[in-house]
Amino acid sequence: MTIFNSIEQAKSLLSQLSNTTQHKNLVDSISKELETITVFAQQLTKKSSPDPTISKPEMKSGCYIFANAKGFFCPNCYDNTGNKVATRRLNSKLRVCPICRASIN
Ligand SMILES: [Zn+2]
Structure with missing residues (x-):
């Protein structure tokens, strides 16, 4: 389980929610936040794993x-x-x- 799995899971939950148009604005806002988190997580992952052979004990x-x-x-x-x-x-x-x-x- 990585952070990306969690984000994907959240997105799929959101898309289920977006079928109920009542919360559409809310769903859109959260989707944007998730996109930001995704980009941030990708940057973090790149930075924190320059060498895959060195893992934290x-x-x-x-x-x-x-x-x-x-x-x-x-x-x-x-x-x-x-x-x-x-x-x-x-x-x-x-x-x-x-x-x-x-x-x-
Ligand atoms: Zn010491």
Whole structure:
């Protein structure tokens, strides 16, 4: 499910609504908004995916997890330097990064 699926779904719902002429102006306005959203989403998609091989890691408990590495990694360090820094567990609720000292809960 992408944002484009959602937009298409919204458009098809709108076209069903436009059969009842009562809300035609409203439907037209929403259609225009959807067009704007579509264009914006296309721009965003282009910008945010310059390289399809680099995907954002998954978030879990405030840390990044990777499919090919075991453990919980510091999101600060990974975003800033690209290094995978394993966080240390302080207690059942708190983790800390040994490099940037970020506490993660
Ligand atoms: Zn860190």
